Amino acid sequence: MDEKITFALRKIALLGAIDDYVTISSRELGDILDMSQQSASKRILDLMDGEFITRDLGTRSQRIKLTEKGVAALKEEYNEYRRLFELDDHIVIHGTVSSGMGEGGYYICQKGYVDQFKDMLGFVPYEGTLNLTVDKDDLEKIDLLRRPSDLILKGFTSDGRSFGDVFVYKARIKNMDCAIVMPERSHYRTTLEIVCQYHLRRTLSLTDGSRVDLKVEL
Amino acid sequence: MDEKITFALRKIALLGAIDDYVTISSRELGDILDMSQQSASKRILDLMDGEFITRDLGTRSQRIKLTEKGVAALKEEYNEYRRLFELDDHIVIHGTVSSGMGEGGYYICQKGYVDQFKDMLGFVPYEGTLNLTVDKDDLEKIDLLRRPSDLILKGFTSDGRSFGDVFVYKARIKNMDCAIVMPERSHYRTTLEIVCQYHLRRTLSLTDGSRVDLKVEL
DNA sequence: ATTACTATATACCGAGTAA
DNA sequence: TTTACTCGGTATATAGTAA
Numbered sequence: 436m437d438e439k440i441t442f443a444l445r446k447i448a449l450l451g452a453i454d455d456y457v458t459i460s461s462r463e464l465g466d467i468l469d470m471s472q473q474s475a476s477k478r479i480l481d482l483m484d485g486e487f488i489t490r491d492l493g494t495r496s497q498r499i500k501l502t503e504k505g506v507a508a509l510k511e512e513y514n515e516y517r518r519l520f521e522l523d524d525h526i527v528i529h530g531t532v533s534s535g536m537g538e539g540g541y542y543i544c545q546k547g548y549v550d551q552f553k554d555m556l557g558f559v560p561y562e563g564t565l566n567l568t569v570d571k572d573d574l575e576k577i578d579l580l581r582r583p584s585d586l587i588l589k590g591f592t593s594d595g596r597s598f599g600d601v602f603v604y605k606a607r608i609k610n611m612d613c614a615i616v617m618p619e620r621s622h623y624r625t626t627l628e629i630v631c632q633y634h635l636r637r638t639l640s641l642t643d644g645s646r647v648d649l650k651v652e653l
Numbered sequence: 654m655d656e657k658i659t660f661a662l663r664k665i666a667l668l669g670a671i672d673d674y675v676t677i678s679s680r681e682l683g684d685i686l687d688m689s690q691q692s693a694s695k696r697i698l699d700l701m702d703g704e705f706i707t708r709d710l711g712t713r714s715q716r717i718k719l720t721e722k723g724v725a726a727l728k729e730e731y732n733e734y735r736r737l738f739e740l741d742d743h744i745v746i747h748g749t750v751s752s753g754m755g756e757g758g759y760y761i762c763q764k765g766y767v768d769q770f771k772d773m774l775g776f777v778p779y780e781g782t783l784n785l786t787v788d789k790d791d792l793e794k795i796d797l798l799r800r801p802s803d804l805i806l807k808g809f810t811s812d813g814r815s816f817g818d819v820f821v822y823k824a825r826i827k828n829m830d831c832a833i834v835m836p837e838r839s840h841y842r843t844t845l846e847i848v849c850q851y852h853l854r855r856t857l858s859l860t861d862g863s864r865v866d867l868k869v870e871l
Numbered sequence: 872a873t874t875a876c877t878a879t880a881t882a883c884c885g886a887g888t889a890a
Numbered sequence: 891t892t893t894a895c896t897c898g899g900t901a902t903a904t905a906g907t908a909a
Contacts (some may be wrong), residue, residue, distance in 0.1 A: 438660035
């Protein structure tokens with residue numbers, strides 16, 4: 436979505452053009468957008484071209500109203516702001532990609548977990564986890580995760596082997612949705628295990644030692 | 654606020670850069686902003702120039718965090734969206750500016766009302782009202798206002814003359830805060846009387862017959 | 872691999888103006 | 891009064907490249 440488009444669209448919407456047609460000349464819109472009458476006129480044509488607004492043009496006035504698509508475009512941007520300011524219950528954990536087989540990777544591939552995981556997060560995890568060695572300065576942030584998550588994969592028994600509960604924390608790496616998996620009885624460690632729908636190493640071109648910022652929802 | 658600035662700022666904030674430093678190369682930012690590495694680099698310099706972000710630049714990576722000013726800029730835009738989508742309890746009434754002495758204008762200038770008005774709306778109304786003849790198609794919308802407003806100027810007696818209650822409805826004309834005043838015992842009319850901190854006729858260059866879109870909070 | 876400079880290409884803006 | 895065209899000046903973007 437072009438930022439010039441949503442800027443003009445938002446200013447027009449603020450005049451009430453979501454609910455009904457609003458009378459606004461290109462000169463007036465130019466004043467609001469801090470640009471010339473000519474540029475505002477062009478912007479209106481662009482908005483119509485993208486079907487973000489409809490207009491009925493009289494000989495000495497025009498009336499503008501947002502289309503469904505126009506409202507949707509604004510809502511999309513609004514949701515980005517909500518992610519920033521309404522759900523500001525997250526922390527950022529810095530760390531380094533490391534290898535080494537974590538038991539979380541073994542756990543999460545069990546069918547008993549995968550089905551629950553899909554219901555919970557909405558995706559089937561890629562087979563295998565990304566190991567993240569947490570920066571020394573951020574180790575204390577892990578304790579914030581030790582509070583029982585409200586996302587818990589229930590334990591089960593399979594082939595005579597018992598699998599315990601696993602805590603899950605929704606997270607993001609560079610806008611990629613992922614999750615921390617943490618077996619309930621894991622001992623204190625400096626490494627987190629991340630699961631994702633995609634192969635994070637390949638998708639984000641990560642190798643051992645790559646720096647990663649993990650944004651975790653609390 | 655320049656829209657290019659807030660666009661880049663928002664995308665960086667979404668990576669978690671409000672809470673803490675976040676590692677992001679200009680190449681990666683370019684991908685996110687759909688522009689070249691060079692332009693993204695320039696955008697970062699612009700953001701630093703405006704003191705919207707701080708950066709610590711290493712030899713092979715940079716870390717970015719929003720400043721107070723940067724967060725404030727985003728919150729300003731967020732508030733515009735809240736006005737659009739959270740308080741969507743309003744209607745738009747179309748009408749035409751007309752003259753003719755409404756009794757509302759006489760009423761509202763009484764000291765007994767003005768003091769209450771200032772407490773309620775936060776401004777002292779300009780002496781005189783703007784008369785708005787409502788479009789035939791929008792007359793039924795006035796009935797929505799007939800529900801008792803939660804903003805009521807209490808009646809009083811002055812010089813042996815009694816003044817009744819007046820309903821007040823917050824409204825906006827082209828982003829100007831104003832209010833509809835409606836004496837409780839007024840008979841059904843097709844004309845609304847608008848008060849504002851400023852002289853609306855002059856400020857908005859309105860003359861008799863000018864088309865006006867009135868956005869009313871319910 | 873980075874960031875960011877310079878130079879060239881492109882897009883954008885607005886003055887003038889027609890309808 | 892409007893809207894919106896053309897056109898020329900300016901700002902913005904990117905390719906090439908240095909550090």
